[in-house]
Amino acid sequence: MRRTLAEVLGVDVGLLQSGMGGVAGAELACAVSNAGAAGCAGGYKLIGGALSAMLARLTAGTDRPVGVNLIPEVVGPEELDRQVAQVLDETPEHVHLSFFGMPADAVFERVGATGRPMVVQVGSVADGVHAAERGAVVVAQGVEAGGHLLGTAKRDDLVAALRAQLPDACLVASGGIGSPAEAGRALAAGADGVLLGTAFVVAHESRAHAYFKAAVTAADESDTVITDVYEIGWPGRRHRVLATAATADPGQAKKFIGRTVVEGKPYLVPRFSSAVPTDATTGRIEEMAMYCGRSCSAISDEISAADVVAAFARVLPGAAAVSDKKG
Numbered sequence: 529m530r531r532t533l534a535e536v537l538g539v540d541v542g543l544l545q546s547g548m549g550g551v552a553g554a555e556l557a558c559a560v561s562n563a564g565a566a567g568c569a570g571g572y573k574l575i576g577g578a579l580s581a582m583l584a585r586l587t588a589g590t591d592r593p594v595g596v597n598l599i600p601e602v603v604g605p606e607e608l609d610r611q612v613a614q615v616l617d618e619t620p621e622h623v624h625l626s627f628f629g630m631p632a633d634a635v636f637e638r639v640g641a642t643g644r645p646m647v648v649q650v651g652s653v654a655d656g657v658h659a660a661e662r663g664a665v666v667v668a669q670g671v672e673a674g675g676h677l678l679g680t681a682k683r684d685d686l687v688a689a690l691r692a693q694l695p696d697a698c699l700v701a702s703g704g705i706g707s708p709a710e711a712g713r714a715l716a717a718g719a720d721g722v723l724l725g726t727a728f729v730v731a732h733e734s735r736a737h738a739y740f741k742a743a744v745t746a747a748d749e750s751d752t753v754i755t756d757v758y759e760i761g762w763p764g765r766r767h768r769v770l771a772t773a774a775t776a777d778p779g780q781a782k783k784f785i786g787r788t789v790v791e792g793k794p795y796l797v798p799r800f801s802s803a804v805p806t807d808a809t810t811g812r813i814e815e816m817a818m819y820c821g822r823s824c825s826a827i828s829d830e831i832s833a834a835d836v837v838a839a840f841a842r843v844l845p846g847a848a849a850v851s852d853k854k855g
């Protein structure tokens with residue numbers, strides 16, 4: 529029996545907000561969850577007191593289903609274990625775990641034993657099958673996506689191939705979805721819901737730098753490029769970003785071009801850093817990693833997270849659709 533996102537995550541709307549490190553803090557995640565979809569806070573490299581501070585705000589801000597996103601490849605297995613332990617220890621059961629890329633089987637077992645849902649974003653059929661067999665909601669990321677790219681397949685080709693292999697899995701489409709019409713195409717390919725990243729970068733509650741938000745609303749897909757130049761902090765992964773002087777000339781010196789603050793701690797930002805410019809970043813924002821999907825063609829206004837959810841709710845399955853069927 530195919531389970532809906534409403535049943536697995538407890539959401540009213542089959543929409544997941546990407547837990548974008550730096551951009552998606554507790555404020556954005558809670559706003560999305562309080563609007564009926566699944567918000568998600570970016571855990572990225574947060575650990576110890578910095579992660580606790582974010583988890584406390586997340587827990588205080590909503591009692592609806594909400595997630596914390598972690599990235600196994602960025603932190604490595606030991607630090608990931610510590611992050612997972614902190615999330616499980618410090619948050620109530622309505623907080624689920626979301627992973628970008630595949631965690632080890634021990635992580636699936638540990639989270640599975642708590643009964644909390646897991647969401648895993650993948651870029652290939654093999655990884656999708658692997659995650660689904662371990663009970664996770666599978667997010668199929670297409671190459672249209674903003675940010676870090678897990679594969680090379682087009683979104684709806686990957687969704688359709690996964691649906692053929694996994695008729696009962698809870699399957700979410702990600703990459704290039706900036707409008708309800710595009711979400712409808714992903715559902716037609718076989719998805720149960722959608723995950724949006726770039727559409728939430730420009731939300732009022734997002735912590736993206738104002739320059740970054742304005743650049744996304746002004747851009748169309750031809751302004752995005754796939755590059756591996758933003759490697760400091762996350763080597764060996766291709767990202768889709770807005771084209772910048774850094775993507776145009778990767779030979780430039782790796783000098784410091786800005787400063788930022790993460791959970792109260794100051795950092796210098798080198799040119800080619802994988803860190804996104806946030807509202808706490810100063811310096812040469814226009815050269816930094818502004819992750820952006822092909823979805824930007826359909827995104828032209830900075831609006832509230834609740835308005836993003838409401839716009840997409842019209843085409844997405846949710847609790848109402850489920851109870852209609854039951855009734």
Ligand SMILES: Cc1cc2nc3c(=O)[nH]c(=O)nc-3n(C[C@H](O)[C@H](O)[C@H](O)COP(=O)(O)O)c2cc1C
Pocket residue numbers: 546547548549551570572597599627628649669672673674675676702703704705723724725726727729804818819820821822823824
């Ligand atoms: C600014 C930005 C930061 C991102 N950071 C993360 C992250 O920390 N964790 C993650 O799972 N995905 C991250 N992603 C990728 C998204 O999960 C997703 O694959 C992508 O946003 C989907 O394409 P779209 O941007 O066209 O909606 C990020 C995407 C963007 C745009």
